[in-house]
Amino acid sequence: MNVLLLGAGGREHALAWKLAQSPGMGRFYALPGNPGIAEHAKPVEGVALSAHQSLVAWCRAQAIDLVVVGPEAPLVAGLVDRLAEAGIAAFGPTAAAARLEGSKLFTKELCRANNIPTAAFGRFTTPDAAFAYVQAQGAPIVVKADGLMAGKGVVVAFTVEEAISAVEQVFAAGGAEVLIEEFMEGEEASLFCLVDGETVVPFGSAQDHKRAFDGDLGPNTGGMGAYSPAPVLTPDLEARAIAEIVVPTAKAMVALGAPYRGILYAGLMLTAAGPKLVEYNCRFGDPECQVLMPRLESDLLAVLDATAHGRLAEAEVRWSPRxxxxxxxxxxxxxxxxxxxxxxxxxxxxxxxxxxxxxxxxxxxxxxxxxxxxxxxxxxxxxxxxxxxxxxxxxxxxxxxxxxxxxxxxxxxxxxxx
The missing domain is CATH 3.90.600.10 (Phosphoribosylglycinamide synthetase, C-terminal domain)
Structure with a gap:
């Protein structure tokens, strides 16, 4: 099987390392890759990741059987749709399904419509309305920009003044709408699931560390470290999160005519009332992928290919207890x-x-x-x-x-x- 891996980060290096071990691997390419990825996959030259038409043409010319999309931006931009139109299989959701990450507001409304546990929220198109909501709710409170923010578009405000400043920053940066959520008490955990329409298969858990410095201090980052499995996400809590959050989401996306196919990463808050959704990502986490891949005992290429072709129910997923x-x-x-x-x-x-x-x-x-x-x-x-x-x-x-x-x-x- 000829494979193209898209992306250039640590997540993609971990995927490349694991994919290269597959007995089914034929020619293996990466775009744009990095020096570590180049140890496993041949770098593609002369094609930009954002140039979808040229990328599709290159895949046709190289007889690529499967494209594995690492980062979220190409997914939200509709690369999988362009590949599908050309008859090329891809691991990752369509643009319509990738809205689960691409628009926090879309996901919150989907949760509200389908009784999926998540934080109470308000959405605002003007600063004054947002200010009034913050003052009425008080702090702590969470302010989020809509859209892709590389893991840094969230401010957990512990004072009203801090929340108002965060709202001002969203609108000053050109945001058309701001999302303001209740602050949820509990411990966060990351749950990964392979999804193929209404079929959901759990694919590991992890906990990451978003703050830059020791003691969970400093600004939010894309993630400063992670570990897997997450002991706090017990088997009972994981089963409950899948039943109450992930499965209803998968069914809702099918009902909307945008069935999800790929990895669905649910950021969870484990509250006293049970697991609640913080947000979805439509790709593997980074750095969570770097602790999942070393624990995966199954053939990753076979699992991703089965998901991409609607055969997830046939996939075998085994994990090391390490x-x-x-x-x-x-x-x-x-x-x-x-x-x-x-x-x-x-x-x-x-x-x-x-x-x-x-x-x-x-x-x-x-x-x-x-x-x-x-x-x-x-x-x-x-x-x-x-x-x-x-x-x-x-x-x-x-x-x-x-x-x-x-x-x-x-x-x-x-x-x-x-």
Whole structure:
């Protein structure tokens, strides 16, 4: 089977690493890829990820059997629709189905219409109306921009003044509408499900760390680390979340004429009243994918292909009982301004630690040197019989990397280990 993987981050490196192990793999390409992905898949040159027409033509010319879409932007922009029109199979939802991530307002209204547990909310097209709602509700309260925000379009405001400032920022940035939600008490967890129409198959759990600094302090980021499985998401809670949240969503999308096909990532809040939906993502999480792939024992290519072709019910999904934990090594200054082009060394020494994989995210090659090329640059992933062992190995490996301009949190996994 000839495969094209789209994306350039740590998520895609983890997918490439796992896909390359499939006995069914033929020619394997990546666009745009990164130096780590290039160890498994041949980089595609001369085609832009955003140039859908050229991308489809390239897939036809190369007899691509399956396109695996890593990031959310091409999904929301309708790449899967263009591929389908050309008769090319893709793992990922259509644009209509990807609205579950592309529009927080769409998802909230779908939840309201189908009695899916989620936070109470209001939606506003003018700042004054939003200000009045915030003042009436009080704080803490959550302010969200609609649309794709790379994991950073959410402000958890602990004062009314902070919420009003967040509303002002949304409209100042050109947002047409703002979503304001009740603050939900509880612990967050990530639940992944493969979905093919109304067929839903659980595909692992994780917990990530959004704040930039130790102790869950600092600004929100795209994720500074994660671990899997999530002990807090017990089998009973997972079953309840699937029955009360994911399955009704899948059925609702079928009823809307936009059946979902791909991975559906449900961000959950585990409240005293049970699991509630925080938000959906229409692709694998990053860095959650980096702890799921090392635990997956099944043939990933076979599973993704079955989903893409409407045969999910036939797919075999097996997981290792081992734990995995990843530490994100980021550019100093992230998620604010930061430098790029700074040399990184020691990856071989880090990867030599037992049970460790180093996935590259924001990197590039300049001559013979590996240099930083983004905010989140490396994912140092440890596996072990226990979460504590996985964590110890990940931090042992991270300490062997020589990159003075980088930083990482020292407390990934603290919730599960406390």
């Amino acid at each position: 734990s995995a934990l990843t530490v994100v090594y980021a550019s100093r200054g992230y998620p604010g301004s930061y430098q790029t082009g700074l040399e990184i060394s020691g990856l071989a020494e880090a990867g030599a630690v037992e049970g460790v994989l180093v996935f590259q995210a924001g990197t590039k090659r300049v001559a013979a040197k590996l240099v930083s090329n983004g905010g989140r640059v490396l994912n140092v992933t440890g596996t072990g019989r226990t979460l504590a062992e996985a964590r110890s190995r990940a931090y042992d490996a991270a300490a062997r990397i020589d990159w003075p301009e980088g930083f990482y949190r020292s407390d990934i996994g603290w919730r599960a280990l406390k």
